[in-house]
Amino acid sequence: MTFPLSPNVTSQTLVPHYIAAGNECELFEVAWTRKLPLLLKGPTGCGKTRFVSHMAARLGLPLSTVSCHDDLAAADLTGRYLLKGGDTVWIDGPLTRAVRNGGICYLDEIVEARKDVAVVLHPLTDDRRILPLERTGETLQAPPEFMLVVSYNPGYQSILKALKPSTKQRFIAIEFDFLPKDQEIAIVAAESGLEPRHVAPLVNLAHRLRAMKGHDLEEGVSTRLMVYCATLIGSGLNPQDAIAAAMIEPLTDDPDVRQALCEVAKAVYP
Ligand SMILES: Nc1ncnc2c1ncn2[C@@H]1O[C@H](COP(=O)(O)OP(=O)(O)OP(=O)(O)O)[C@@H](O)[C@H]1O
Ligand SMILES: [Mg+2]
Numbered sequence: 210m211t212f213p214l215s216p217n218v219t220s221q222t223l224v225p226h227y228i229a230a231g232n233e234c235e236l237f238e239v240a241w242t243r244k245l246p247l248l249l250k251g252p253t254g255c256g257k258t259r260f261v262s263h264m265a266a267r268l269g270l271p272l273s274t275v276s277c278h279d280d281l282a283a284a285d286l287t288g289r290y291l292l293k294g295g296d297t298v299w300i301d302g303p304l305t306r307a308v309r310n311g312g313i314c315y316l317d318e319i320v321e322a323r324k325d326v327a328v329v330l331h332p333l334t335d336d337r338r339i340l341p342l343e344r345t346g347e348t349l350q351a352p353p354e355f356m357l358v359v360s361y362n363p364g365y366q367s368i369l370k371a372l373k374p375s376t377k378q379r380f381i382a383i384e385f386d387f388l389p390k391d392q393e394i395a396i397v398a399a400e401s402g403l404e405p406r407h408v409a410p411l412v413n414l415a416h417r418l419r420a421m422k423g424h425d426l427e428e429g430v431s432t433r434l435m436v437y438c439a440t441l442i443g444s445g446l447n448p449q450d451a452i453a454a455a456m457i458e459p460l461t462d463d464p465d466v467r468q469a470l471c472e473v474a475k476a477v478y479p
Contacts, residue, residue, distance in 0.1 A: 226259075226399060227256070237383075241270075246379060248359050250361055252428060253433070254433030256385060258317065261360075272312065272313045278318075278321050281321065283326050286303060286305070286326065288300050288305050289302070308340045316358070320361045330357070330379070334380065338350065338355075390413075414452065425461070
């Protein structure tokens with residue numbers, strides 16, 4: 210897919226490598242142009258963060274990423290009054306900074322954040338595009354250069370952690386998944402430097418392991434882990450040791466399941 214580089218981007222090498230699965234680059238660009246917030250969902254290690262870095266670089270936009278956790282409150286995004294010397298000064302949080310200065314604010318694993326975060330996001334993600342700062346009395350109007358992107362992994366969701374429909378329905382959403390074999394081979398080869406013919410059996414193995422998701426495994430092996438595995442093999446490690454360290458141990462702590470996965474690995478990659 211062709212995509213014009215922003216005049217702000219001086220060199221293609223500044224753009225993180227990303228292989229598109231479909232029309233997500235086009236969708237991102239339209240969302241950016243038309244000022245629509247974007248939600249990315251998909252399993253761990255399938256390329257969501259890479260996609261956002263890639264698009265930010267292609268569009269020549271500053272990117273501010275916040276990894277949400279269960280203690281993250283609205284004030285961590287908007288800002289706080291802090292004591293400095295003898296004075297109390299207001300310090301903008303990352304969301305407020307992005308709204309003031311423009312650029313992409315990316316909230317990773319948004320479902321983890323505390324409930325009061327939704328209160329801050331709602332007026333920013335409908336047609337008002339405003340950020341009310343209760344503590345300072347300001348109401349910031351987001352400039353055209355501001356875009357909000359959030360992501361989460363639906364697989365980890367519990368009822369307690371699900372996004373409310375009123376939040377979800379403020380975003381254009383793109384579903385991510387692991388790419389078809391040929392594309393995943395190309396990604397792992399490009400990221401690790403291992404030749405595609407040596408990567409192909411790892412991708413076959415990953416497909417076998419992913420088929421076990423929900424039975425013995427909570428989550429299938431990610432593209433990220435395959436890149437790790439190929440990197441170990443490319444550095445001279447014995448492939449079975451590399452597979453055990455990068456594609457089996459991170460998936461399970463259960464000795465029986467580990468043994469079963471090792472058997473699968475030996476059958477696919479003798
Ligand atoms: N489409 C892709 N093009 C290029 N590299 C990719 C792609 N998808 C995955 N990768 C590789 O997989 C790694 C993991 O991807 P990334 O960190 O973007 O996953 P993620 O979806 O953000 O995962 P998490 O939900 O755990 O944060 C990247 O560092 C990159 O090496
Ligand atoms: Mg990520």
